[in-house]
Amino acid sequence: xxxxxxxxxxxxxxxxxxxxxxxxxxxxxxxxxxxxxxxxxxxxxxxxxxxxxxxxxxxxxxxxxxxxxxxxxxxxxxxxxxxxxxxxxxxxxxxxxxxxxxxxxxxxxxxxxxxxxxxxxxxxxxxxxxxxxxxxxxxxxxxxxxxxxxxxxxxxxxxxxxxxxxxxxxxxxxxxxxxxxxxxxxxxxxxxxxxxxxxxxxxxxxxxxxxxxxxxxxxxxxxxxxxxxxxxxxxxxxxxxxxxxxxxxxxxxxxxxxxxxxxxxxxxxxxxxxxxxxxxxxxxxxxxxxxxxxxxxxxxxxxxxxxxxxxxxxxxxxxxxxxxxxxxxxxxxxxxxxxxxxxxxxxxxxxxxxxxxxxxxxxxxxxxxxxxxxxxxxxxxxxxxxxxxxxxxxxxxxxxxxxxxxxxxxxxxxxxxxxxxxxxxxxxxxxxxxxxxxxxxxxxxxxxxxxxxxxxxxxxxxxxxxxxxxxxxxxxxxxxxxxxxxxxxxxxxxxxxxxxxxxxxxxxxxxxxxxxxxxxxxxxxxxxxxxxxxxxxxxxxxxxxxxxxxxxxxxxxxxxxxxxxxxxxxxxxxxxxxxxxxxxxxxxxxxxxxxxxxxxxxxxxxxxxxxxxxxxxxxxxxxxxxxxx
Amino acid sequence: xxxxxxxxxxxxxxxxxxxxxxxxxxxxxxxxxxxxxxxxxxxxxxxxxxxxxxxxxxxxxxxxxxxxxxxxxxxxxxxxxxxxxxxxxxxxxxxxxxxxxx
Amino acid sequence: xxxxxxxxxxxxxxxxxxxxxxxxxxxxxxxxxxxxxxxxxxxxxxxxxxxxxxxxxxxxxxxxxxxxxxxxxxxxxxxxxxxxxxxxxxxxxxxxxxxxxxxxxxxxxxxxxxxxxxxxxxxxxxxxxxxxxxxxxxxxxxxxxxxxxxxxxxxxxxxxxxxx
Numbered sequence: 001x002x003x004x005x006x007x008x009x010x011x012x013x014x015x016x017x018x019x020x021x022x023x024x025x026x027x028x029x030x031x032x033x034x035x036x037x038x039x040x041x042x043x044x045x046x047x048x049x050x051x052x053x054x055x056x057x058x059x060x061x062x063x064x065x066x067x068x069x070x071x072x073x074x075x076x077x078x079x080x081x082x083x084x085x086x087x088x089x090x091x092x093x094x095x096x097x098x099x100x101x102x103x104x105x106x107x108x109x110x111x112x113x114x115x116x117x118x119x120x121x122x123x124x125x126x127x128x129x130x131x132x133x134x135x136x137x138x139x140x141x142x143x144x145x146x147x148x149x150x151x152x153x154x155x156x157x158x159x160x161x162x163x164x165x166x167x168x169x170x171x172x173x174x175x176x177x178x179x180x181x182x183x184x185x186x187x188x189x190x191x192x193x194x195x196x197x198x199x200x201x202x203x204x205x206x207x208x209x210x211x212x213x214x215x216x217x218x219x220x221x222x223x224x225x226x227x228x229x230x231x232x233x234x235x236x237x238x239x240x241x242x243x244x245x246x247x248x249x250x251x252x253x254x255x256x257x258x259x260x261x262x263x264x265x266x267x268x269x270x271x272x273x274x275x276x277x278x279x280x281x282x283x284x285x286x287x288x289x290x291x292x293x294x295x296x297x298x299x300x301x302x303x304x305x306x307x308x309x310x311x312x313x314x315x316x317x318x319x320x321x322x323x324x325x326x327x328x329x330x331x332x333x334x335x336x337x338x339x340x341x342x343x344x345x346x347x348x349x350x351x352x353x354x355x356x357x358x359x360x361x362x363x364x365x366x367x368x369x370x371x372x373x374x375x376x377x378x379x380x381x382x383x384x385x386x387x388x389x390x391x392x393x394x395x396x397x398x399x400x401x402x403x404x405x406x407x408x409x410x411x412x413x414x415x416x417x418x419x420x421x422x423x424x425x426x427x428x429x430x431x432x433x434x435x436x437x438x439x440x441x442x443x444x445x446x447x448x449x450x451x452x453x454x455x456x457x458x459x460x461x462x463x464x465x466x467x468x469x470x471x472x473x474x475x476x477x478x479x480x481x482x483x484x485x486x487x488x489x490x491x492x493x494x495x496x497x498x499x500x501x502x503x504x505x506x507x508x509x510x511x512x513x514x515x516x517x518x519x520x521x522x523x524x525x526x527x528x529x530x531x532x533x534x535x536x537x538x539x540x541x542x543x544x545x546x547x548x549x550x551x552x553x554x555x556x557x558x559x560x561x562x563x564x565x566x567x568x569x570x571x572x573x574x575x576x577x578x579x580x581x582x583x584x585x586x587x588x589x590x591x592x593x594x595x596x597x598x599x600x601x602x603x604x605x606x607x608x609x610x611x612x613x614x615x616x617x618x619x620x621x622x623x624x625x626x627x628x629x
Numbered sequence: 630x631x632x633x634x635x636x637x638x639x640x641x642x643x644x645x646x647x648x649x650x651x652x653x654x655x656x657x658x659x660x661x662x663x664x665x666x667x668x669x670x671x672x673x674x675x676x677x678x679x680x681x682x683x684x685x686x687x688x689x690x691x692x693x694x695x696x697x698x699x700x701x702x703x704x705x706x707x708x709x710x711x712x713x714x715x716x717x718x719x720x721x722x723x724x725x726x727x728x729x730x731x
Numbered sequence: 732x733x734x735x736x737x738x739x740x741x742x743x744x745x746x747x748x749x750x751x752x753x754x755x756x757x758x759x760x761x762x763x764x765x766x767x768x769x770x771x772x773x774x775x776x777x778x779x780x781x782x783x784x785x786x787x788x789x790x791x792x793x794x795x796x797x798x799x800x801x802x803x804x805x806x807x808x809x810x811x812x813x814x815x816x817x818x819x820x821x822x823x824x825x826x827x828x829x830x831x832x833x834x835x836x837x838x839x840x841x842x843x844x845x846x847x848x849x850x851x852x853x854x855x856x857x858x859x860x861x862x863x864x865x866x867x868x869x870x871x872x873x874x875x876x877x878x879x880x881x882x883x884x885x886x887x888x889x890x891x892x893x894x895x
Binding site: 630631633634635636637638639640641642643644645646647648649650652653654656658659661662663665666669672673676677679680681682683684685686687690691693694695697698699700701702703704705706708709710711712713715716721 | 733735736739743746747750751753754759762763766769770773776777779780781782784785788789792793796797800801803804805807808822823825826827829830831833834837838841842846847848849850851852853854857860861864865869872876879880882883884886887888890891893894
Binding site: 609610613617619620623627 | 822825826829830832833836840
């Protein structure tokens with residue numbers, strides 16, 4: 001029974017990080033073997049824990065860290081269905097991606113450091129998942145943010161990468177700040193940072209009302225930042241500057257999911273806010289993001305950016321799911337999405353590794369050249385767009401079901417988003433894999449993103465990259481059945497929130513979802529494959545809308561204008577203050593001293609008679625003063 | 630009958646004379662002479678107080694004796710300084726000794 | 732008026748008049764010589780105040796040693812030949828004012844205070860009493876003063892000797 005010592009799981013990748021960062025070059029496989037060993041260990045242990053938790057095991061290990069005044073600071077780790085399923089997902093996905101990275105990053109001069117950072121991230125994420133109090137979760141939060149910065153900016157010689165890393169960090173920082181205020185509010189209101197104590201306080205009515213809503217919304221602010229929801233979504237597309245395994249691991253499967261995990265973990269905060277205000281905020285932000293990001297994905301030509309917008313959109317679905325009381329649906333989608341989105345990114349990475357470009361317009365005809373990549377990618381795409389019997393259908397449909405039962409407007413947002421998802425993914429597949437290769441001389445192409453230099457034309461990626469793709473594809477195809485109503489929905493029984501009832505089944509809605517997804521695919525076909533309405537025509541007709549979307553609704557520009565504008569103003573004010581007031585005061589002191597000196601020097605005549613006179617004059621004055629008093 | 634007050638007035642006037650010499654005269658020896666006058670005035674004061682205000686003991690006179698002794702020392706050293714100054718600065722007039730004047 | 736009062740006034744006049752000469756004479760040698768009657772006047776005052784030993788010492792030291800010392804220094808410096816030189820510096824008015832103010836202050840204080848009348852009488856022969864005191868209760872002062880004398884003697888010699 002290892003659930004009680006589950007807190008040791010994060011230590012394996014942490015040890016790997018320390019070893020690789022210090023002695024990476026001299027370790028076997030230039031550090032990769034140690035890193036893989038760390039995550040394999042953690043992953044295996046996580047699966048064991050999952051098995052135990054499915055069998056009913058639970059654990060909550062606490063430790064009194066310090067006593068502050070009269071209050072003990074108790075921290076700990078919790079093992080329950082929520083953390084167990086997340087541990088297992090992170091363990092499996094991270095293992096596959098780490099193995100894949102060996103192929104992708106071959107030949108990179110900073111190869112060991114990459115794996116060290118991956119291990120550090122794995123430690124941080126596992127730590128975050130196991131936390132049973134806000135302090136630990138915040139620590140893990142910040143650590144994953146740091147790792148994200150390090151990994152996005154891994155190729156820091158490229159200014160775009162360095163900028164993107166900074167943008168990611170700062171944008172999530174805004175969210176983190178909101179979260180910190182929320183945590184402080186909770187601490188002030190309840191007196192503890194531990195989840196179970198906070199939940200108990202809310203249950204007993206000790207903390208509620210508008211204060212609870214405020215705290216919940218502020219904590220959600222952190223999730224908005226980390227999960228790239230509107231309005232803090234701007235960092236995720238730019239984060240694609242990092243190596244593709246990073247995009248797969250951090251910005252598809254795990255870190256961005258941390259926001260959703262947080263909302264699920266502290267669900268009572270949202271559930272018990274009066275009038276479900278907090279939940280409504282979560283749901284609408286999620287729903288709007290789902291549609292908003294999907295529209296931007298339609299006009300992107302960079303394969304990774306399309307997938308990034310897709311991630312933002314899908315995270316929006318998860319948030320929406322949680323917001324409409326679809327606790328199980330949201331979490332299920334998180335798990336399935338992790339697998340097929342990771343697969344999509346790794347597949348894209350496989351493609352990029354061979355053709356050395358991200359631009360879809362320069363790809364094409366790769367289905368024949370890279371069969372494993374193509375078929376696994378297709379499986380993942382079908383899962384994403386919600387085509388049964390693939391995984392995404394079950395999870396996304398559960399969300400739409402909950403939305404329909406709760407708020408029709410949200411369902412509409414979700415449905416529109418689903419249509420666009422199918423559309424842009426169809427477009428992506430068409431551009432990347434179908435037709436003829438548009439990228440110039442196939443012989444010249446093919447040195448991977450890490451500069452391995454094949455020079456042998458278009459061909460499949462090495463086995464170390466394609467095997468993880470295959471394994472992930474298995475999940476993408478079959479994982480959905482874990483949440484299928486037909487099989488009694490074992491996922492629902494495993495992960496559910498006691499006070500939230502699952503929405504009633506609605507076969508009509510089910511069919512409707514399938515039709516919408518198929519319609520999306522057909523629309524893509526109509527525009528790109530059969531050219532019934534060619535894309536140039538669409539671009540011309542909806543020119544204004546197209547410009548708006550291509551420029552990402554000018555959100556980035558607006559932020560830049562706002563913060564640089566305000567920042568510039570503050571800078572100018574501060575500079576003027578420093579120059580005139582602060583320096584002025586200092587200069588004034590100096591000027592005064594000088595003037596005083598100039599005046600007083602007349603007392604030093606250097607002549608004896610003056611001094612004698614002054615002595616007696618002084619005595620006289622002293623005596624007079626004494627006598628007069 | 631001269632009372633204490635008479636002696637005190639006398640010593641005050643003598644003191645004022647000495648003070649005037651110190652502050653006004655150019656010759657450094659004259660300044661030293663003024664100092665001697667002031668010391669004498671103080672001595673008269675001391676002896677007068679001893680006689681009129683505290684005749685049971687001789688503290689005033691003893692104090693005056695010590696003052697005389699120290700005046701002698703001070704005159705000796707002071708005049709030695711005047712000599713030394715005269716040798717290097719060629720003058721004994723204090724207003725001509727203004728090397729330190731800014 | 733009593734003999735004592737007469738004696739006092741005469742001696743006071745002598746002291747102050749010669750003091751005036753010391754202070755105002757343009758001739759430095761005249762000033763130095765005028766010191767002698769001033770000191771002699773003070774000697775007389777001491778006698779009036781039953782301080783015979785003090786009077787004796789006053790003549791010995793002041794009128795004798797110090798005056799001679801001053802005259803020697805005047806001789807060794809140019810004082811004797813600079814008879815025509817200006818003796819008063821430009822601080823005259825202010826100096827006079829300060830001196831006058833000081834005198835006024837002291838006199839005012841002296842006349843307006845009720846000095847207490849002490850008990851007891853002075854001994855008939857103060858010399859013996861002073862001697863006993865110096866070797867008895869005030870021996871520390873005595874010895875200290877001797878040391879100061881020694882030090883100033885050495886100091887004066889060192890300061891005033893010619894450079895080789």
